[in-house]
Amino acid sequence: MNKAFPGVMRKLIEEFGRMPGIGVRSAQRLAFYVLQSSREDVASLTNSIREVKDNVRFCGVCNNLSEGELCSICSDPSRDRSKICVVEGPSGVIAMEKGGVYRGVYHILLGALSPIDGVGPDELKIGELVRRVKKEDVSEVIIATDFTTEGETTALYLSEVLKPFNVKISRLARGVPAGAVLEYADVATLQRAFEERRGV
C-alpha cells in the first residue's frame, strides 16, 4: 500500500480491505469517501455500525437477524410451526417472505457446505436444525438452499440427516434456474418453486 498515506489512512484502508468483496482499490475509494464526508455523515455511519453490533443478533431459535431473543417470525403466533423452511442466510428469508405464500417458520444455516472452502456440517447450524426436528412437532422441512453447487450439496446432505425422522422433506422445485441464488429469484418464480416443491 502507498506509504505516502498517513498511518491512520492506511489503517482504515486495511480495515475496509478485510470486508467481503472489497479489494485494495475499493478499500482506498471508501477511505477517501470517508475523508471527504462531513463530520455528521461519518458520525452517522459509525453510529450505525455500533448500533447494529450492539442491538442486532441471531434469533435463538432460527438464526434469523433479530433485535430481541426471538426474531419477528418466531415470535409471531400466527406462523405455522409445523413447517420449517431451510435457507442459507437471512436474505433467503427475505426472498421467501416476498413471495408471500409461505406461512411456516424458518431455519437459517448461516452458510452452505463447501468442502473446498473448509465449510463442513459443523460450521453450519445443521445440528440445531436436527434438534428442532427431533424436539418440536415438525411435519415438513422445506429445503430452500440456493441452486448452486454448494446449495445442492447442502440440500442432499440435509435430506440424508433428516431421513431417520418422521418428517416430510421437500425441495423447492426447479423453477429457479440452476446456479441461481434464492435472493435474486423473482417473486413469481419463487412462488411457483414453492408450490411445486417435491418430496426428496
Ligand SMILES: [Zn+2]
Ligand atoms: Zn427466529
